[in-house]
Amino acid sequence: MKNAFLLSIVFIFSQICLGKKTRWCTVSEPEQRKCAELAKALVTVLPPAAVAAFARLSCIRAYSTADCINKIRANRADAITLNAGEVYTAVKQFGLTTVAKEIYSDGGCVLAVAVVKNSSLDVRSLRGHRSCHTGARWTEGWSLPLGFLLSRNYLPWAEEQPLTQAVSAFFSASCVPGATATAPSLCALCQGQKSYIRQRNFHCETSHNEPFYSSQGALRCLKTGKGEVAFVDHIALESIEEWEREDYRLLCTDGSHANLSEYRRCNLGRGPGGGVVIRANYRKIARKFLQAAQMAFGRRGRDRQRFQLFESRSYGSSDLLFRDETEKLAILPDGSDISQVLGLDYVALLKGLGHEGSSLEDSVIRWCCVSDAEQRKCERWALNIKSDPLVCVRASSMSNCIEKIKRDEVDAVSLDATHAFIAGKCGLVPVVAEYYGEKCVPTEAATEGAAHFESDVFPTVFAVAVVRRSSRSVFFGNLAGRRSCHGHMYSPAGWLMPARHTLSSQHNSSTHCDPSKVYSEVFWKGCLPGSQGALCKVCIGGTAKSGTKRCTDNHNERYYGNMGALRCLVGDPSGKSYGDVAFLEQHNLEDNIKSLGYSGWAEGWLAWDFELLCRDGRRASLSQWESCHLGAIPPNLVMTRPILTARVYDFLMKSQETLAAHPDEFNLFESQQYGESDLLFKDATRCFVHTSHLDYRTFLGEEFYRTVETIFNCTKSEILEFCAQDVSWIRRNRPFFFFVKMRLSWREFPWLPDTRKLSSFASASTLDFVPASAPIGSLALEQLQNFVYQTKRLFVITGAGISTESGIPDYRSERVGLYSRTGRRPIEHAEFLRSSKARQRYWARNYVGWPQFSSHLPNSAHLALRSWEALGKMHWLVTQNVDALHSKAGQQKLTELHGCTHRVECLGCRSLSARETLQARFTALNPGWVAEAGGVAPDGDVFLSDEQVQHFRVPSCESCGGILKPEVTFFGDTVNRETVHLVLKKLGESDGVLVAGSSLQVYSGYRFLLAASERQIPVAILNIGPTRADHLSSVRLSGRCGEALPAVLRL
Structure with a gap:
């Protein structure tokens, strides 16, 4: 085995040009010593052929990470590991590229936390206090904390003002290693040696010669009393000794405090970990060097007794060459874009913080529009305001708007409650809510004429089922085989709410969880814009002039939205393509009925010609919607990226104030003149109300949130899958490299034979x-x-x-298959989802059978x-x-x-974890619980009686408290x-x-x-x-x- 390992090393290095040095850039004497030891160790463990091919590792000393970046660009060094914020700078401003990422025990990212000694200080009262930061532009010490403070409007940042000056004015004194000379107070607390000679000046530099550099240094700044708050990452908390942990607290985003162990719920945000940067033309050599070094000296390296790649204590420091907590280096494929490496949310944050300097985009608000009509209204809005410039950007659907906001292609959009849930899961935050009440109440601090409003109670809208009065045989419970009209895919009233009720006597509401599948099963055909198959057959598309294909998820489909569902119910102008029931919102319904006539769609329709279907089987007039509806729906939310919250809010307030002074010129909350309804915002809106102090879950309400969450736990959503691809994950998302490791790299686990x-x-x-x-x-x-x-x-x-x-065993073989030997059947998907008892039984049996099955x-x-x-x-x-x-x-x-039973997924946050980890949690939760198995099934299940499993405790997801399920496709x-x-x-x-x-x-x-x-x-x-x-x-x-x-x- 040793020979085979050496041969693989020889093969790797034989591909490297003979005599080529790999020059690693170091920023301190301890790091230089560790680098030199690595060079010696490589020569010691490699056979002569590998040494000849590899030549030697050179260690190039620099005085800071910025100096290293310049040296690499000038071809005077080849590689260095940088914090993600510096990786972005190196790539975008200096033309370098990323070849590898650090992966930690928790995943590929870090959580930013604010640490204080026991005090009355909270995250809302940091102004005027002393702060300790890991480094300028660093993820955990700069970008994420400042992004949070800006999103909550705690940190004032005037236009045309450099961010460093804003931060300097906010804190009384700081240590921000790497801060520029334009803001001296950001270096006031730093302790590094000062010198007029550049190479000897370590004060406020990004090197280990500055005592307060990095997460460990920021904690040192706090411990010594120089600073009152330290912004570090969650990994650094492990270095605080057990006996002193009680002296420190975390500052939570809601103003509360928490113990250090609660960093998962009490943090300021999540961002990517460190990466190795190089010149682009050095990628092939660097990749092979890192692979070989990791094979020899990584966590599972064959020669770890000779040298440890991810350990620095023996050199009297920490995080030398690589982060000490690194589990492995993930080698990145060629052509990896910086957004793929660092994540869309993080890159958008850095742009918002001005990491690329100012640009035209910084002075405009880009609003998302989903149709020609919305575009026309948005352009008129832009012409009628005198605040920041407004740019109207087209998208194909609300989901596409969310994707474009994450990609930093647009800035904001107003979303219905279901899409707001999706946007929240994708990392967007609410700015304002649409208010549908009778009167908007100004905030206490608002000056006369200002347009800042507040409300403790938000009037909701209701989902209703509407039928033609002449269709006397249509009731709730007998809708099977009929034609349906739905606002659009994911709309609360048209997609979410109807599926919660029994639509027909033949339909059991628990049969399917996905509403689209429910409607496909119940209705003969319908129009659900954004879907496919029979649910598109009633749709009619756009006008002949626009040539829009039918069933698009926007107003270009004339049966889209509340107005579109009403049109669908009465049929197109030729009297064809109509539905028997329309699922829509009750607001502005009578106005929309009137508009059927004066818009030229259909003449002679009155409110009297329609009725509501009630859940109890009754029919009622349209005016009785308060007692005859399908459920309440929270108001629409304007959502954006966190860093833009204050800017979008200011824009909307200025816009609201300007337009209110000239109501006859343009009405932001009216759409009928454009031939549609609810363009950009609901027509029922009276004003915008500030909501950025609330998270989206709180605003939606727990009941509605849980309803939507349950639906999406078993409903495929491409936009949620897109958002889950973010490379930043802390046992939460599904990164590609984690998936591959759990599926393929069994050779990395020494306990397997x-x-x-x-x-x-x-x-x-x-x-x-x-x-x-x-x-x-x-x-x-x-x-x-x-x-x-x-x-x-x-x-x-x-x-x-x-x-x-x-x-x-298999299931179906004669005599020996599971079906032949027992009367038991494997658990079905629907049963697992709806029954906690079924989940308890499944996991208890799986727990008993796992040791044998996994072996x-x-x-x-x-x-x-x-x-x-x-x-x-x-x-x-x-x-x-x-x-x-x-x-x-x-x-x-x-x-x-x-799928694979060796992986476990959370149905809430969709995180993946190893089944072995869950086995340990089962054991901890069920001390002394024992049961004898009666045979193992193909999925690891065993046969236990109900009495045996009744006291078995099943844990929930550590990240979000969601339901845990093996990452397999159950029957059904x-x-x-x-x-x-x-x-x-x-x-x-x-x-x-x-x-x-x-x-x-x-x-x-x-x-x-x-x-x-x-x-x-x-x-x-x-x-x-x-x-x-x-x-x-x-x-x-x-x-x-x-x-x-x-x-x-x-x-």
């Missing part, structure tokens, strides 16, 4: 769950061999039959497929199993179609659409399909055989017993996978 030492034949005990079968004849094996050899890009689908030889090892069939991949024979492998045996075998080109659920598309793409790139150990009874796997048949891709099947796709195969073998697959390459 080396599968390469396994026998190629299964033991007798592991064949207990394998159905009886005759030996495979040589002629049949030869057919399979010819098929594999003639296929250049083989696509393999595996099922439970490949894992039975590892001791894991199963790959068998000879898994290893054979892995060897095919190594030989370049296999293009892609898709497994329907959730046992991770292909990953344990080392398979790289792999899709786990139904559907496979992720992107996963299916990926597999179909890989299938299309292949020229042969092999099915191994699957009867293909489940459609999720069988669909790929149908696709292969349509594309005339030849198919071979290896399985004990018949399969659903036998008629599609050209080669068919009945036998064990462990017998046939290893034999293919031995023939």
Whole structure:
């Protein structure tokens, strides 16, 4: 094994140009010593061939990180690890690139926290106090804290004023290593040596020679009493000794205090961790150097006893070369944009803080519009105000607006309550709410004529179901088979609320969680703009002049929104394309009915011609909406990025004040003159009311929030998936590299056995769950061999039959399958979601079965497929199993179609964690709880009685308190659409399909055989017993996978 490791190192370094130095830039004497030790260690552990290829590591001394950046750009050094804020500066202003990111035990990012000694100081009263910061432009010590203070308007920042001057005026004195000379008070507390000689001046520099530099230095600044508050990251809190932890408190965003251990809920924001920057032309060499150094001296390095890459204590300092808490370096692919590396939210924050200097964008507000009509209204708004310039930017939908705000392509938009929930999950914050009351009440501090309003109570709107009075047979409970009209996808009244009620006697409201699926099942057809299929068949699109295709998620679909749903109910001007019931909001309903006539849409309609459907089966007049509705809906919210909150609020207040003085020229809350309703804002709005002191969850209310959260826990949303791709995660989001590690890198976990030492034949005990079968004849094996050899890009689908030889039973095999041996069935998706008892039973049984289930090892069939991949024979492998045996075998080109039991997901925040971690939490929560298992199922489940599980305690998500579920597709659920598309793409790139150990009874796997048949891709099947796709195969073998697959390459 040692030789193999050395050979891999030789291979890596043999690719590097002979004699090429890697020059690492250091910023202190301790860091220089550690770098020199690393250079010696590399020479010591590498064989001569590697040394010759690698040459040597050079350590280049600089006096600050800024000096290092200049040296790298000038080709006088090659690499350095920087804080994320400095990474952004190095990339955007100096043309460098990022080659790797630091990954910590909690994930790829840090939480910014404000630490104080026990005092009365809170986050709202920091003005005039002394502050300690990690470094200028640093994530945790500068960008995130200032972003928070600006978003709450605690920190005044005048136009044209440098941010450093604003901060200097806010705090009485500070230490901000790296701060410019334009604000001397930002360096007043720093303790570094002062000198007129540049190389000897360490005062307020970003180097370890400044005692108050970095998170450890900022804490030192606080401990010594120089500062009253320290802005550091959550990782630094671990360095505070246990005996002194009671002396410190965290400042929370709501003005309260918390213990140091509560940093997950009490922090000022989340941002990316550090990264390694280089010149772009040095990427290939740097990548291979970092890989080799990590293999030798990383957390799991083979030569850690010689040198530890992520340890600095022995050099008398901390965080030298890399952060000491680094678990691994994630090597980044070529072409990684800075927004992909640091995250959209963080990059937008840095732009807002002026990290790229001033620009035209800093002086305008970019408003998001979703249709031609909104664009026209927005442009008139821009012409009628005398405040900051307004720019109107087009988007295709409300969800697209949210995406554009995150991408810093627009700044603000007014969102309905469901989209406000989505925006909040995506990191946006509320600025103002639309107020629908009779009278707007000015704030106490507002001067006469000012437009600042406040309210403790916000009038809500209500979702209602409207029908034509002449449709006497339409009631709640008998809507099956009818035609429906919905405002648009995710609209509270048109999409969210109706699905909560029994729409027809044949429809059970708990059957589906996704409202779109409910409507597809209940209604014959309808118009739900933004959807597809039958729910688009009633839609009519735009006018012939605009040529807009139908069912678009904006006003260009004439059946979009509240006005559109009403039009849908009465039908188009020709009397065609109409619905039987419309789900919309009650506000302005009678005005919209009148507008049907004077807009020329349909003549003669009066409020009397319509009725409401009540949940109890009654019908009522439109005026009775208070007692006949489907639920209350919170007001719309204007939302933006946190850093822009104060600027957007000021713009809206100036705009509101200016327009109120000239009401006849332009009305911001009127839309009918543009041929629509509710353009930009609801027509029922009277004024804007300040809400930036509230988070979106508080404003929406707990009942509404939980309703929407439950829906989206089981409803696919592309915009939420887009937001979850943010690279900044603290056990919360789904980063790509974390997903890959949990799926593929089993070799990184030392407690797992080396599968390469396994026998190629299964033991007798592991064949207990394998159905009886005759030996495979040589002629049949030869057919399979010819098929594999003639296929250049083989696509393999595996099922439970490949894992039975590892001791894991399947479901359907005669005599030995789970269904044959027991009367039990696996848990279904809907049952798991709606029943806490079902979840308790599932997890108790899974807890008992996990030690045995997780210990199963790959068998000879898994290893054979892995060897095919190594030989370049296999293009892609898709497994329907959730046992991770292909990953344990080392398979790289792999899709786990139904997920993996070794991963656990939170249905609330969608974070992923390891199943082993959850096992430890189960044990801690259930001391002394024991139960005997009665057999293990293919998903790790065992059979326990209800009495055995009734006292078992199930933990919730540590991050958000949400429901934990294995990251697998339960029976009754559907496979992720992107996963299916990926597999179909890989299938299309292949020229042969092999099915191994699957009867293909489940459609999720069988669909790929149908696709292969349509594309005339030849198919071979290896399985004990018949399969659903036998008629599609050209080669068919009945036998064990462990017998046939290893034999293919031995023939």
